[in-house]
Amino acid sequence: MTNPATTSLWDATAHDAPSRVPGDLGGDRDVIVIGAGIVGVTLALELARRGRDVLVVEARRVGSGVTGSTTGKVTAAHGLRYDELRRTIGLERTRLYAEANQRATEWVRATVHDEAIDSDWRDRSAYTYTSDPARERQLEREAEATIAAGLPAELVRGVPGPTAVVAGVRVDGGGEMHARNYVQALATLAERAGATIAEGVRVTAVREAGGRVRTAEHGELRAAHVVVATHFPILDRGLYFARMEPQRSYAIAAGPVQELPPGSWYDVGSPTRSIRTAAGPDGRDVLVVGGEGHPSGKESRTEERYARLASWTTEHLGSATVTHRWSSQDPRTPDRAPFVGPLRPGSGSLWTATGFDKWGLSGGTAAAHALARRILGEEDRYAALWSPSRPRQLLAPRAALRLAQWNADVPLHLVGDRLRPSGEEPSALRPGEGRIVRHRGKRTAAFRGVDGALHLHSPVCTHMSCELRFNDAEHSWDCPCHGSRFDAADGTVLEGPAVQPLARRPAGGQVAGERAHGR
Structure with missing residues (x-):
């Protein structure tokens, strides 16, 4: 089950695909x-x-x-990556990282053309840049490291961009597509x-x-x-x-497109902004703007993330009508x-x-x-x-x-979250709202769907029993420990590492049938 209010541009405009219903898999x-x-x-x-x-x-x-x-960018330019890799793992392995991703990018482009794949492929140079003069030296170091890694890269200044390009690094050979x-x-x-x-x-x-x-x-x-x-x-x-930290980030599609120089753009400011164009549902281009990343499960007011993206897009790019919005989750490793x-x-x-x-x-x-x-x-x-x-x-x-x-805050979530105040009963929830309540004497994850139906589940993640938090834009229960996510209506797993759904709780009567990890 998904929340139709957060449907990606790609899901909304995907070609019809056959339903691959399995027969005998033995x-x-x-x-x-x-x-x-x-x-x-x-x-x-x-x-x-x-x-x-x-x-x-x-x-x-x-x-x-x-x-x-995703935002559909295919490139070996990965934000402020190469200067950090060079300092963390050394130049030799940084070159391997660059080579592997550049070869993969070239393979994707060749496959799209050789197989005539209808994926709205667009050849694009990738720009990682800053509009802040105080970060100019940081982008200079990134350009130096990117060039040293062997990518077709160049330091740029003052080129036309979505916002002012004080300094940046351009990497050629990439593209964008409908993933x-x-x-x-x-x-x-x-x-x-x-x-x-x-x-x-x-x-x-x-x-x-x-x-x-x-x-x-x-x-x-x-x-x-x-x-x-x-x-x-x-x-x-x-x-x-x-050994990984899941990160959640957000994106919107908005129109009309006023003017955007060709390129895949990534502003490294705080917060970061990813900007590109793509074909909208009617064939006319829309802007795809991403950003607002944060560690997964540690933010419940996700509606505010979308609002900030929309406000920034209107202010800087003049596109005021949001047609789609969605989020994504990606784990990162320590090196x-x-x-x-x-x-x-x-x-x-x-x-x-x-x-x-x-x-x-x-x-x-x-x-x-x-x-x-x-x-x-x-x-x-x-x-x-x-x-x-x-x-x-x-x-x-x-x-x-x-x-x-x-890993420092995992014990705090395992113990401390259970001491957070909870509501007394779920009856006061309005459509689209969810919170941890005390129901029939137990802490319970309560969500009222947009249709008014009430959904009650165990409030603990089925992976390692951290208490979940409600995600108001995605209508999901998110784990602050390791990033597992569950559909707020039916309790099914949306993101791992969890594999088991949330245990259901009846709206009234005896609580029964819960798994050993439920409370």
Whole structure:
């Protein structure tokens, strides 16, 4: 279930796609891929073209997760990334990061053209810039590091932009596209190559021995290799939930477009702003403006985030009519390089890719190619950069400090949130409102839908029992500890690492049927 008030431009304008209703999924496979986003579908296409028997299982629809909620930028320019990488992991590995993402960008462009994919592809240079003279030196360092990393980059000043460009770095060779349409087209190509894609199949557990994948709808499936491409790994092996920080960010589409110089724009101010144009539902261009990021689950007044984006867009770009608004969630790693490779140390058959830090269209494509090589028994030249087991990088002072900061408040949420005041009864909730109340003697997550129906659930996350917080724009219950999210109406999982839905609570009478993790 989704909130129609927060539908992305890409979901609203996606081409009609076949419903991939699974039939018999039994039998051993070479590879099972969990998740049909940019990583899962690209990987399936690559492996199927190499003759492997691949099954992709997706809990919802192809591209309906984070891939369908991006801003659609495909570039190796990732904000203020290269100066930090150079200082954190060194120039050699920074060059690997740049090379992997630039090659992935070129592969996406070539695939769009070679396969005639209707995805509104637009060649665009990417501009990372500042309008603040006090940050000029910061952009100069970013330009120096980007050029040193080997990208086709140049320091720019005073070029026409959405706002004043005091200084910035331009990286050529990128583009923009309709990511949902692109991934749907890749899925069709993967099926033509022999892959099977099954929608509406939710994985609840994986047993590495024997490659056993447990699903809620089709029982146990088996494969020689299993890839967890669920954006955030749904398995706690590897402790990814403790090694990443999920970030939530917001975007709007607004028109009319007054004037915007060609380019993918990223203003590094505080707050940041991502700006591009895209085809709207009627074919005329609209602006896509993103920003307002914050750690997931630690903000309940998300309506204010959208309001600030709309106000900024009207003030600076003259586009006053918001047609779509949406949000996305992306985990970041402490050293800013993703985790790509064995899900746990020593594994040769269980794989993952995560931690793209809002740049998943290039990073996810690069990761899919690397995982395909590993599964095929070939070398991954980028393994030193993004292996999930890289203690030298993750325990370096800057990265170690981030890890400590991210995990410092988890005990506070586990205990302190339960001491927060709660309402007495849910009867006072208005349509669209949700809060933690005391109902029948228990703290309860109460939400009243826009239709007036009341929905009651256990208020604790099914991952590690942190108490949830209501997200007023998305109509979801969000976990402040590790970023899991649940639909406020039916309790289903929207974002991992949780895999189990919230336990329901009846509106009256005895509370019964709750799972062990419910209260």
